[in-house]
Amino acid sequence: MLDLKQIRENPQEIQAQLQKRSDQYDLTALLDLDQQQRELTTKRGQLQARSNEIGKLIGQKIKGGTNPASPEIQELKTEGNDLKQQLADLEPQEKGLKFEIEELILNLPNLPSDSTPLGESEDENVEISRWGEDYLLKNPETCRPHWEIGEKLGIIESTRAVKISQSRFVNLIGMGAALERALINFMLDQQIAAGYLEVMPPVLVNSETLKGTGQLPKFAEESFQCAEDDLWLTPTAEVPLTNLYRNDILEANQLPIYHCAYTPCFRREAGSYGKDTKGLIRLHQFNKVEMVKLVRPETSEEEHEKMLANATAILEELLLPYRVIELCTGDLGFSAKKCYDVEVWLPSAGQYREISSCSNCGDFQARRANIRFKEPGKKGTQYVHTLNGSGLAVGRTMAAILENYQQPDGTVTVPKVLQPYLKREVIG
RNA sequence: GGAGAGGUGGCUGAGUGGUCGAAAGCGGCAGAUUGCUAAUCUGUUGUACGGUGAACUCCGUACCGAGGGUUCGAAUCCCUCCCUCUCCGCCA
Numbered sequence: 449m450l451d452l453k454q455i456r457e458n459p460q461e462i463q464a465q466l467q468k469r470s471d472q473y474d475l476t477a478l479l480d481l482d483q484q485q486r487e488l489t490t491k492r493g494q495l496q497a498r499s500n501e502i503g504k505l506i507g508q509k510i511k512g513g514t515n516p517a518s519p520e521i522q523e524l525k526t527e528g529n530d531l532k533q534q535l536a537d538l539e540p541q542e543k544g545l546k547f548e549i550e551e552l553i554l555n556l557p558n559l560p561s562d563s564t565p566l567g568e569s570e571d572e573n574v575e576i577s578r579w580g581e582d583y584l585l586k587n588p589e590t591c592r593p594h595w596e597i598g599e600k601l602g603i604i605e606s607t608r609a610v611k612i613s614q615s616r617f618v619n620l621i622g623m624g625a626a627l628e629r630a631l632i633n634f635m636l637d638q639q640i641a642a643g644y645l646e647v648m649p650p651v652l653v654n655s656e657t658l659k660g661t662g663q664l665p666k667f668a669e670e671s672f673q674c675a676e677d678d679l680w681l682t683p684t685a686e687v688p689l690t691n692l693y694r695n696d697i698l699e700a701n702q703l704p705i706y707h708c709a710y711t712p713c714f715r716r717e718a719g720s721y722g723k724d725t726k727g728l729i730r731l732h733q734f735n736k737v738e739m740v741k742l743v744r745p746e747t748s749e750e751e752h753e754k755m756l757a758n759a760t761a762i763l764e765e766l767l768l769p770y771r772v773i774e775l776c777t778g779d780l781g782f783s784a785k786k787c788y789d790v791e792v793w794l795p796s797a798g799q800y801r802e803i804s805s806c807s808n809c810g811d812f813q814a815r816r817a818n819i820r821f822k823e824p825g826k827k828g829t830q831y832v833h834t835l836n837g838s839g840l841a842v843g844r845t846m847a848a849i850l851e852n853y854q855q856p857d858g859t860v861t862v863p864k865v866l867q868p869y870l871k872r873e874v875i876g
Numbered sequence: 877g878g879a880g881a882g883g884u885g886g887c888u889g890a891g892u893g894g895u896c897g898a899a900a901g902c903g904g905c906a907g908a909u910u911g912c913u914a915a916u917c918u919g920u921u922g923u924a925c926g927g928u929g930a931a932c933u934c935c936g937u938a939c940c941g942a943g944g945g946u947u948c949g950a951a952u953c954c955c956u957c958c959c960u961c962u963c964c965g966c967c968a
Contacts (some may be wrong), residue, residue, distance in 0.1 A: 489926065493937045500937090503949035507894030521948085606881095628929080697886090697923080824905085833948030 449815040450556050456482055462502035465559040468566055478552045485545040488866045492538045499531040519545030554659070554873055555666050558812040560777045561786040574776065578787065579760065580769030585795045585852060592852040593796035595727035598624060600858055604728070614724070616717060616732040623875045627737060627849070627862075630869035631842050632710045635737040635762055636828040639823025639839050644708035644739055648780070649688035651711050652679040655693040660817030662783035662809075669718045672732075681720055685738035686836035693742060696830055698821040704743040704751060708839065711736065728843040729801065735842035741835040742819065745811065747831035749786075755837045756788050757872040759804040762840050765865045768848050769793035771800050785810045790840070792848040803844045 455462050459475055465471040502524050509524075510516050585591055598604025603624025609617040620628050640646055655678055658664040663671060663683060672681040682688055689707045698705075713736050724730035739758060743751045756772065763770045771874045775787040784807035791800035811831035814820070820829035853861045859876025867873055 486926075490935085493926070494936090497936055499948080504895060505949095506948055511894070525948045532948080 449552055449812060450559065451811075451815065452553060455479070455553075466556065468560050468564075469557060469611065469780060470568075470778060473556060478549065478556075481545055481552070483550050485542065485549060486637065488538060488542045488545065491556075492535060492542060494534055495531050495538070499528060500537065502528045502531070506701075541560050551665070554816075557780075557782045558785045560780055560808060561808070561810075564780060564786050565774060568778040570775075570779045572776040573773045573779055573789070576772040576774050578769070578771040579764065580767065580793070583767045583852070584793065586629050586856075587794050587856075588798070590856065591795045591851060591854060593727060594847040596726070597850045597854055597858070597860065600859070602698060603627070603875070614732065616730065618728065618731060623870075624846075625845055626870060627866070627875065628842055630866050631845055631849075632735060632737060633869055634720045634765075634866055635839060635842070635845075636710055638762055638765065639708040639737060639739055639758060640762070642706075644706040644758075645646050647689060647692070647707050647709045648721065649682075649692070649709055650715075651682045651685075651688070652677075653682050653691070654678050654733060655680070657687060657694070660694050661687045661813050662700060662816060663687065663814040666782065668715055672716060673715050681709060683715050684713050684836075684838075685709040685711040685735065686740055689738065689740035690742075690813055690819075690836065693819045693832075694875055696819055698742070698819070698832065700744070700821050700823045703821055703832065704741055704747065707740045709738050709740075710842075711738070728847045731843060734844075737839050737842065739835075739837045739839045742814075742832045743835065744821070745830065745833045748808050748835060751833075752786065752788075752806065752835055755835055755839075756790070756806045759806055759837050759839045760867045762845075763790065763792060763803070766845070766849065766863045768845075768852055770803070781805070781807060783807070783809045783812050789837075792844065793852065794848060795851050801844065801848075802841075803839045803848065804838035807835065809834045809836070834842065 450462065455475060455478065459479055463473070463475050466475075481488065502521065506521060506524050506528075507523060514521060542593060565572065595604060595606075601608075601623070603621055605619040605621055606617075609619045636646060651814050654672065655664055658680055673685050674680065686807075688711070689709055692707070693705070712733055714733050717732060718731060720730060726732070741751050741754055741755060760770065760772065770790055773789050775781075775784075775789060780787055783823045787805060787807040789802050790804035790806070792803040793799075794801050810833050813834045814831035819832050819834070821832050822829050849863060850860055853863060855861060855876075857876075862870050862873050862875060
């Protein structure tokens, strides 16, 4: 959530920053409502002050021995009643305005960082670096897509998954399931070693929680909902991990907080019909190891770079070629001010595909989720900065392994670092 | 799911409808003092919004689980909801 005070004080600047994302955001309605609301609040505050005063006065007089039925008291009661009536008129107006303002501001995305490249769409994302070209397949023309490899090996199965669920679900079988588990364990072990405290959080979360990280209200159609219980299936562990500290005032010395978690993630993928219908790339349910940081504002940029390194380290250990791109303003996620995507090489597609997204959300989520910290000596509180990144998407990592490690005979070599986990060197 | 109890400030825990933002204790902070890694004493102690201000301050409003209601006035009375705990049932 953006800072309303800041919007009020620098409307044209904020407008210009939002403009970098797209031209669909207009602050004029918000500013107008804010002005009205503030006037009302001031007026109501004055009336309320007088009303409180009368209440106290009556109390004092009665305690002092004045007859409650005396004209003096009656007169005050009349004034009190009159004020009450006026307040009763103002209050709904004020509430209505506050509600409208809230709705507008909750639908405004974060302001892009100054360093975020300008651009309208993903076409203008900027490649930052590449790694692992030595590990590219030597014979790309004969390589097969991971779903074919998986099906042939009997480790990825989709027909029966569709029967028991829907399209965009799969069964992992035998070594497929084992490889998935091995990857989860490997990734967690790596991130724990990098300083993240593991959490195994609930994956059903309430509406407040989704609002805190920015998935609600704007992206309700992206998540699966259990409406009867006000619970949603988490689209990413970023949601429960960040919300661990919702409404908290942390001590400055608790920061930075690093968490990692393995969770299944659930996404409706509304609007992606026909895209990536095969294989492990775009499923309604997938596994992910996530990293989340809560940090002091002045350190968030540096923490962001470190988090990116934690994500890419996994790919380097697995010897999978990747590149890092920085999202341009037009492609930036709702809550992020700056975002790196890590893309792994998928030889069958002949392209890099997203396998991690590392975002610096600044204080945007902290405002929504009301996560603050307090400096011991100082007065008042500050919002923390929140960051999140995949470390990594497990299914897509499996896809990359199957494709990049495939052998001409149809088997798949197990990456060295996974061999201790999987207790074998070849799948097939 | 059934029955009961309860939700108050960082924590423990008082609070008869009227100077209650809330006693007391603990903790925290500041100071004083004492021949000594600690004790004692004194003072202080939340958050948010708005106004004023360079700032400390000051003023107003709101917050005693949430939302309504009664009243001139609600932590206190009434209603609804949420949550926690205990017992029973069920269950991995």
